[in-house]
Amino acid sequence: MTLEDVRAMAGAIRAEVAKAVVGQNEVVDHLLIALLAGGHVLLEGPPGTAKTLLAQSFARALGLDFGRIQFTPDLMPGDILGSNLFNFQTSQFTLTRGPIFHELLLGDEINRTPPKTQAALLEAMQERRVTLDGETYALSDRFMVVATQNPIESQGVYPLPEAQLDRFLFKLLVDYPSAEEEARIVTRFGAGRGAPSPAALGVSAVTGGEAIAAAVDAVTTVTMAETVVDYIVRLVRATRESADLAAGASPRAAVVLAGAARARAALDGRDYVIPDDVKALAIAVLRHRMLLSPAAEIEGRAAETIVADLIQRTEAPR
Secondary structure (H helix, E strand, C coil): CCCCHHHHHHHHHHHHHCCCCCCCEEEEEEEECCCCCCCCCEEEEECCHHHHHHHHHHHHHHHCCEEECCCCCCCCCCHHEEECCCEECCCCEEEEEEHHHCCCCEEEEEHHHHHHHHHHHHHHHHHHHECCCCEEECCCCEEEEEEEECCCCCCCCCCCCHHHCCCCCEEEEEEEEEEEHHHHHHHHHCCCCCCCCCCHHHHCCCCCCCHHHHHHHCCCCEECCCHHHHHHHHHHHHHHHHHCEECCCCHHHHHHHHHHHHHHHHHHHCCCCHHHHHHHHHHHHCHHHHHHHEHHHCCCCHHHHHHHHHHHHHCCCC
């Protein structure tokens, strides 16, 4: 598959998702980049902004096996991974697979479950495998987690640990639609009952596992100059030297930012990365990988503002 084919495939996916989801174009682009870079995505936004519908439509357009976990305070790790149950007919233990064995997994309201249960995702998100009763089971090469959380509520929620947050390539903020988009939403869905499904809205698969694997391979051909590598490293290291941050981003942040920049270049039909690729993705990659200093918290500074300042101060190659 050529990079032009990758670009055409991405356009077809965008068109299918747009049949169900009005707006959110930037979020869809980031989902495509995460897919090609082999990363996971955390969506944060208020209720009713189509986060779940977006994940469902994205999976359907990709032709991937879709699963959903509704995170609750009483959810246990076995509810995610599955368990070995004794079969009295065969006198053997049989693996009952949990929802994590799907290709695209929606973790709905992931911050509503305790850290013990959240930790069940760590091995799967990092190594695409799970361990049950000492036995390791491989997940799909296309395994991808799209998790959602609600930033409004503070009761009955458990903030994601840093180790969990670091597993997400992007943290994306899903905002309310514009007035024009909201009018289109009301016109399209105002006469219906309940939440429509992507299938009912006409979303269909325009690609599949083999094509996605070929697209991922094509992204690896995108070149990155040493000057761009140096720019990424300097930008990430600047987060560790900022007085506004108690802890900066890890080397993993630099690695995944480079991979995401390659994917963005591929979606644009380029076989090389430019500094603008890095700048466009830096906030989404870094905002959840830093801890604000007490002074910055008191001043009410946002992680996005701090990263934007660092981008402004870090000289980009020409």
